């Protein structure tokens with residue numbers, strides 16, 4: 001009888017521990033892999049790469065790999081990850097990108113000379129996800145592009161080979177290259193008015209998830225046009241609705257309490273049955 005009790009007590013304690021650890025683990029990593037958080041901020045000291053405001057904004061490490069394009073040397077790319085931060089005020093969306101690049105390549109004037117560059121791509125029509133290779137004819141993308149040689153451009157694309165610059169770009173970018181040697185990094189901050197949407201331009205006032213993808217070119221490695229390192233599609237969770245962290249935490253807590261209750265009641269049941277033997 002005493003043996004039964006000890007076994008049951010031990011089983012109950014072990015079950016409780018398993019439940020607590022399975023409930024606690026998802027709470028820590030509840031953010032889906034392709035979600036990039038967006039901080040909603042009231043004041044915006046964010047326009048410059050080294051602005052203090054960025055210290056409060058979480059960063060996501062986004063992996064990059066060679067774009068599967070048919071241009072020569074498409075698989076020879078060198079940047080493997082870009083750090084992405086995003087913040088939104090009532091007026092503007094700010095996107096900060098930082099990646100390691102030992103050399104600051106600003107010219108593309110000589111024949112074999114190429115400039116460093118970076119781009120952010122959004123679907124024009126935010127309700128469906130376009131092909132990652134710069135959209136398609138029926139599903140175009142709005143691209144924010146900065147290159148050391150041409151500066152900031154806003155583009156429309158409906159597949160590789162169709163990129164067209166907007167005549168009246170609405171995107172601004174501020175950049176810096178700092179540090180030395182292998183630790184040197186590029187930082188680029190893009191920003192755009194939320195209400196600058198128009199035909200063929202992504203509406204940033206969306207309150208659904210907003211798909212976003214990134215591309216980086218290392219000029220001194222010969223990277224340009226289709227030869228570049230790209231991400232998969234990620235998304236900014238603009239929904240703010242039931243998927244928000246407080247709601248998730250509440251759900252996990254309720255699930256945890258329910259599991260503990262079931263284990264408790266079952267253990268008690270076994271105890272009573274065995275006790276009556």
Ligand code: HEM
Nearest residue numbers: 067068069119120121133160161162163213214215225226
């Ligand atoms: C993942 C598959 C991708 C493939 C196969 C691909 C392919 C290409 C090709 C062949 C070009 C040269 C023709 C043109 O200018 O349209 C190009 C240019 C360009 N791509 Fe992509 N791309 C991919 C993804 C991306 C992504 C994710 C972005 C942005 C985040 C992007 C941004 C650009 C830009 C800005 C240019 C023009 C660059 C320049 O003028 O040198 N691409 N791409």
